[in-house]
Amino acid sequence: MSEKIVPKRVYFTIFGLLIGFTLLTVWVASRDWGAFNTIIALTIAVTKALLVALWFMHIKYSNRLTQLVVASGLFWLVIMVALTLFDYRTRSMGR
Amino acid sequence: MINTETLQPAEPLVPRTHYLNANYGIKSWLLTKDHKRIALLYLASVTAFFFLGGVFALLIRLELLTPKGDLVQPETYNKLFTMHGIVMIFFFLIPAIPAVLGNFLLPMMLGAKDLAFPKINLLSWYIYNVGAIFTLYAIIAGGVDTGWTFYTPLSSVYSNGNVIAVALGIFINGFSSILTGLNFIVTIHTMRAPGLTWFRLPLFVWAHYATSLIQILGTPVLAVTIVLLALERLFGVGIFSPSLGGDPILFQHLFWFYSHPAVYIMILPSMGVISEIIATFSRKKIFGYKFVAFSSLAIAVYGFLVWGHHMFVSGQSVYAGMVFSFLSYFVAIPSAVKVFNWTATLYKGSISYATPMLYAFGFIGLFIIGGMTGLFLAALGLDVHLTDTYFVVAHFHYIMVGGAVMGYMGGMHYWWPKISGRMYPEGWAKLSALIVFLGFNLTFFPQFLAGYMGMPRRYHAYADQFQVLNVLSTAGASVLGVGYLMPMIYFIWSMRYGPIASANPWPGSGLEWQTASPPPTENFIDTPTVTWEAYEFEEGQNLNVPVAAK
Numbered sequence: 001m002s003e004k005i006v007p008k009r010v011y012f013t014i015f016g017l018l019i020g021f022t023l024l025t026v027w028v029a030s031r032d033w034g035a036f037n038t039i040i041a042l043t044i045a046v047t048k049a050l051l052v053a054l055w056f057m058h059i060k061y062s063n064r065l066t067q068l069v070v071a072s073g074l075f076w077l078v079i080m081v082a083l084t085l086f087d088y089r090t091r092s093m094g095r
Numbered sequence: 096m097i098n099t100e101t102l103q104p105a106e107p108l109v110p111r112t113h114y115l116n117a118n119y120g121i122k123s124w125l126l127t128k129d130h131k132r133i134a135l136l137y138l139a140s141v142t143a144f145f146f147l148g149g150v151f152a153l154l155i156r157l158e159l160l161t162p163k164g165d166l167v168q169p170e171t172y173n174k175l176f177t178m179h180g181i182v183m184i185f186f187f188l189i190p191a192i193p194a195v196l197g198n199f200l201l202p203m204m205l206g207a208k209d210l211a212f213p214k215i216n217l218l219s220w221y222i223y224n225v226g227a228i229f230t231l232y233a234i235i236a237g238g239v240d241t242g243w244t245f246y247t248p249l250s251s252v253y254s255n256g257n258v259i260a261v262a263l264g265i266f267i268n269g270f271s272s273i274l275t276g277l278n279f280i281v282t283i284h285t286m287r288a289p290g291l292t293w294f295r296l297p298l299f300v301w302a303h304y305a306t307s308l309i310q311i312l313g314t315p316v317l318a319v320t321i322v323l324l325a326l327e328r329l330f331g332v333g334i335f336s337p338s339l340g341g342d343p344i345l346f347q348h349l350f351w352f353y354s355h356p357a358v359y360i361m362i363l364p365s366m367g368v369i370s371e372i373i374a375t376f377s378r379k380k381i382f383g384y385k386f387v388a389f390s391s392l393a394i395a396v397y398g399f400l401v402w403g404h405h406m407f408v409s410g411q412s413v414y415a416g417m418v419f420s421f422l423s424y425f426v427a428i429p430s431a432v433k434v435f436n437w438t439a440t441l442y443k444g445s446i447s448y449a450t451p452m453l454y455a456f457g458f459i460g461l462f463i464i465g466g467m468t469g470l471f472l473a474a475l476g477l478d479v480h481l482t483d484t485y486f487v488v489a490h491f492h493y494i495m496v497g498g499a500v501m502g503y504m505g506g507m508h509y510w511w512p513k514i515s516g517r518m519y520p521e522g523w524a525k526l527s528a529l530i531v532f533l534g535f536n537l538t539f540f541p542q543f544l545a546g547y548m549g550m551p552r553r554y555h556a557y558a559d560q561f562q563v564l565n566v567l568s569t570a571g572a573s574v575l576g577v578g579y580l581m582p583m584i585y586f587i588w589s590m591r592y593g594p595i596a597s598a599n600p601w602p603g604s605g606l607e608w609q610t611a612s613p614p615p616t617e618n619f620i621d622t623p624t625v626t627w628e629a630y631e632f633e634e635g636q637n638l639n640v641p642v643a644a645k
Contacts (some may be wrong), residue, residue, distance in 0.1 A: 065284070076312045079399055084348045087403065087415035 206288025304365025365502025
């Protein structure tokens with residue numbers, strides 16, 4: 001399978017976006033967003049992770065099987081977090 | 096109707112050069128990229144650790160011969176069972192079948208010359224050994240006493256043992272496991288011979304595919320958990336210890352998310368071995384091939400949904416316990432599918448009782464007991480009584496030793512002619528299989544009784560009432576030890592004195608039997624084309640196919 005040649009400007013754009021989101025993280029962390037603190041931080045983190053995975057790791061240009069492998073990893077993470085949180089969220093129920 | 100003419104073994108065929116004599120010298124082994132030689136390197140490593148773990152087991156059983164703690168100090172006993180568990184699980188059981196038999200056979204079963212990434216394959220062996228060195232250092236430096244489970248905050252705050260060195264060894268070793276899994280998945284996807292469709296693959300390959308999924312998806316979680324443990328122990332970062340603001344149950348969630356599926360890393364490859372043996376020695380296609388194939392994947396997936404059954408009494412929410420209990424019962428279904436289908440395969444089969452088949456029968460019986468007692472432990476109420484008793488110890492040894500090791504031993508005997516080009520002495524081998532089976536049951540069945548009556552695990556002393564059962568168990572361990580030593584002796588003997596093995600001595604139906612014994616470095620002179628279904632024994636559809644390597 002031949003590797004897709006991605007123009008350099010795409011990499012520089014993604015790099016710029018990652019730096020921008022890092023600065024945004026610092027700025028967001030300096031203010032209190034109340035109940036949205038975690039949500040905002042996680043949204044920025046997930047966006048950055050997606051940028052790295054899709055463009056730097058070439059998932060965007062990969063075949064379906066590779067994309068399925070990556071999706072499986074994320075799905076397994078969801079399983080782990082969901083069932084663990086289910087424990088935490090239900091510990092005080094009925095007490 | 097089986098054509099008996101096809102059952103005649105082919106003439107012995109020893110190629111002028113094969114992978115064992117293609118080149119000589121220590122360098123030719125340490126820098127080899129041949130999957131078969133790497134498998135033998137792994138064989139040497141895991142065998143050494145098997146006997147090291149066996150020595151720890153021996154000392155444990157000797158201490159438990161009498162109710163009083165009169166052989167070793169309590170602290171030493173804690174270290175013995177910890178190191179027995181760590182060595183056996185991380186350095187023997189997890190790598191044994193995939194890294195030895197999987198490495199050796201997978202490319203041949205696929206009709207390929209090697210794995211997809213031969214250099215990464217060799218790298219995985221070196222990584223394994225680097226991890227092993229850290230663990231051996233920790234053992235020599237005084238050992239570790241946390242149990243193989245490393246429960247926090249004991250491991251992260253209070254233990255005086257060499258936790259970091261052992262944890263680092265396991266952390267490093269994990270990458271070896273991941274690389275092996277990655278190599279297998281890519282090889283199975285991309286290097287199958289022409290005509291070898293997914294549903295023509297041997298079930299050994301399906302089992303290793305499922306195992307590889309677990310290795311890739313689960314092992315990184317163990318690595319992350321070890322890093323978190325190290326952060327707390329070395330730098331006092333509060334993650335698991337309540338005194339530092341952490342939650343010890345979080346460690347158990349993360350640890351068991353990997354370590355329960357890890358049991359399936361041990362047992363699934365063994366199930367693959369059993370499928371091959373049952374088919375060959377009953378001369379029949381595996382009953383319900385697709386169900387058996389998909390049951391491997393189902394076990395791999397379900398295995399990730401049940402980890403909470405290790406935590407019913409740990410402080411986990413009772414509602415989470417109910418969900419995990421329910422899900423744990425589900426994983427019994429694909430396991431039962433395999434056992435029922437193997438049994439159905441035997442029905443009206445032309446069964447022969449060669450040594451590998453004896454191990455396969457042993458596997459089925461012991462795995463049923465191990466699996467069924469697992470259901471006892473998955474029941475929320477009964478588990479309260481049985482948690483941390485010898486019942487649990489007996490249960491997981493029936494799975495890991497009665498299941499995984501029986502399969503490994505069966506596989507070693509089944510493919511030994513292919514690996515070495517020599518036959519082992521069948522009489523001695525049958526005797527060893529019998530001794531292993533009897534010794535195993537004598538060792539571990541009394542532990543079910545002791546545990547059910549309330550004997551706790553992980554204590555160096557116990558109440559007098561349990562002595563008879565413990566004496567039986569220690570006697571059984573001695574018998575089991577003899578049973579395991581015998582194959583080591585006659586395998587080594589056979590490499591020089593054993594009768595020359597033919598390319599297909601049983602005969603088996605897989606592609607690995609269609610190349611010479613031992614195989615040439617490139618496995619097949621010409622890439623085979625597969626035109627038959629898996630386990631097609633009738634009318635000589637593939638048993639008399641000309642051997643490719645000459």
